[in-house]
Amino acid sequence: MKLRFFLTAFLIATCISCDKETPIETNNATTGNELIAKYPVSEPLHFDSVESLAMSMRNGLPFGNSKATSFVSYAETVMNEPGYDDRPNAILSTRFGSILNSEGEVEFGSYVLKVTEWGILYGPEQKEELVRELANSSELLSLCIETTICQELNPNETFYKVSGYDDIVLFDTFHYLTSVDTNKRFEPVATKSPAANLETYYLQGALGNFTRPLPGDQKVTFADESYCNDTKVFQQGYGALSDGGLKTKTMKRNSLGIWNKISNQIEGGILGFSVFEYGSFDNIGVGAPDINKVKYENTVKYIYTVNARGSSPQSRVGANITGRLSEGQALAASHNLQVTIEGVRFVINDTNAVTVFVDQRDSGNYDKIDYNWPVPLDGDTTVSQSYLGNTLVPNYASYYVVGFHAYGQSTRGSEIEGSEVWHYYWY
Numbered sequence: 001m002k003l004r005f006f007l008t009a010f011l012i013a014t015c016i017s018c019d020k021e022t023p024i025e026t027n028n029a030t031t032g033n034e035l036i037a038k039y040p041v042s043e044p045l046h047f048d049s050v051e052s053l054a055m056s057m058r059n060g061l062p063f064g065n066s067k068a069t070s071f072v073s074y075a076e077t078v079m080n081e082p083g084y085d086d087r088p089n090a091i092l093s094t095r096f097g098s099i100l101n102s103e104g105e106v107e108f109g110s111y112v113l114k115v116t117e118w119g120i121l122y123g124p125e126q127k128e129e130l131v132r133e134l135a136n137s138s139e140l141l142s143l144c145i146e147t148t149i150c151q152e153l154n155p156n157e158t159f160y161k162v163s164g165y166d167d168i169v170l171f172d173t174f175h176y177l178t179s180v181d182t183n184k185r186f187e188p189v190a191t192k193s194p195a196a197n198l199e200t201y202y203l204q205g206a207l208g209n210f211t212r213p214l215p216g217d218q219k220v221t222f223a224d225e226s227y228c229n230d231t232k233v234f235q236q237g238y239g240a241l242s243d244g245g246l247k248t249k250t251m252k253r254n255s256l257g258i259w260n261k262i263s264n265q266i267e268g269g270i271l272g273f274s275v276f277e278y279g280s281f282d283n284i285g286v287g288a289p290d291i292n293k294v295k296y297e298n299t300v301k302y303i304y305t306v307n308a309r310g311s312s313p314q315s316r317v318g319a320n321i322t323g324r325l326s327e328g329q330a331l332a333a334s335h336n337l338q339v340t341i342e343g344v345r346f347v348i349n350d351t352n353a354v355t356v357f358v359d360q361r362d363s364g365n366y367d368k369i370d371y372n373w374p375v376p377l378d379g380d381t382t383v384s385q386s387y388l389g390n391t392l393v394p395n396y397a398s399y400y401v402v403g404f405h406a407y408g409q410s411t412r413g414s415e416i417e418g419s420e421v422w423h424y425y426w427y
Contacts (some may be wrong), residue, residue, distance in 0.1 A: 039077040039102040042070065046107040050240050053108040054298040057095045057243060058372070074100035074115070082260050085232070085247070089117055089174040092236045093243035094370050113240065116140065118176055120239050122153060123168040131168060144170050144177060153240045171239030197416065198409060203423040207377050207401060209237045212421045219251065219259065220417045226253050231268070231408030231419040235377060245372035246270055248408020248418065261367050268369040268408035269361030272318030274354055276425070277381060279397025282350040291332055291339065291387040296399065297379035302339040303355060304328025308346035314426055316346045316354040317403040325358065337387055342374070354402070369408065377401045402426070
């Protein structure tokens with residue numbers, strides 16, 4: 001499953017066709033020397049590789065960035081505009097927006113990435129100006145006819161060649177060229193939600209890019225219909241990388257019918273987030289528990305590893321780990337380890353384990369709650385360190401998410417409105 005990227009100066013011939021470059025028809029108001037920047041424009045951040053880019057996105061700067069001072073991001077400018085999340089071409093991940101400059105650009109390896117109205121463009125860094133011109137082209141989508149696989153960017157995603165422009169591709173993040181995921185919405189069953197009347201959605205099986213509720217269902221209104229809760233649980237692909245999580249807020253409709261977020265009593269969280277690992281665990285967890293430093297793709301977590309042989313993986317998904325977390329933290333303290341235990345890995349047998357992560361939940365008078373997945377939804381794991389010497393390292397495995405409960409809700413007076421999403425792989 002692991003995405004392996006080998007960055008080179010140019011996309012290989014099987015990825016991009018080498019057509020003669022043609023003139024670009026642009027929107028004159030927003031291109032070339034006539035562009036008047038709406039926000040301060042920082043130079044794009046530059047990272048050595050897509051791996052260091054992903055590390056920065058998930059763990060914060062610098063992680064290989066060479067231009068981190070006085071940086072103005074897309075997240076703090078464009079993504080903060082009123083009604084931004086309701087746009088059909090909104091970037092949903094605040095973390096992703098935080099490593100883009102105010103014009104939606106970032107560099108990695110020999111590539112430049114640029115967010116456009118129509119999708120995300122990738123091209124060689126030396127053609128950055130051409131990428132910017134194409135971003136403003138009124139003809140961009142009409143040039144994206146033929147699909148391709150780009151090994152250097154992401155071999156598991158499909159890109160569109162930009163006809164007539166060497167080495168430049170578009171990723172269809174906003175689904176202008178491909179259909180939107182419309183998995184069936186199931187009616188609520190016996191609810192376990194924090195509020196009994198939350199709009200309830202279920203996901204099963206392997207998860208790719210998705211948004212729940214779907215755009216038309218995200219605003220759950222209060223009785224007076226002037227206020228609503230807006231909750232999104234999502235995984236959004238950006239081509240070379242992706243990100244997701246939960247966003248929830250309260251919104252008020254103004255006299256023009258436009259919804260704007262307001263500060264209000266809200267609550268939200270990602271609970272019981274569980275992943276299933278398959279690899280070699282024959283010498284792990286047999287004896288005493290251990291504390292491990294585990295890398296899940298580009299995210300590092302400190303995990304309490306325990307023996308759960310003989311139990312089923314299904315029985316561990318979403319398990320209450322409060323007591324186990326206390327055990328692990330006490331064990332760390334007894335060995336003078338200055339680490340925070342962030343999950344419990346239950347070793348089921350010699351080839352499988354289930355890891356349940358710490359719940360993320362908050363409530364208060366906020367304008368929004370924004371949580372990311374504890375780790376990417378799938379990939380590879382490596383154990384780089386066994387702090388107590390009870391785990392054979394290095395240990396390699398692959399994993400995918402098998403369960404979570406994500407919810408967001410707003411309270412006004414005696415009313416509570418919101419949405420929740422349940423995922424359980426083995427329905």
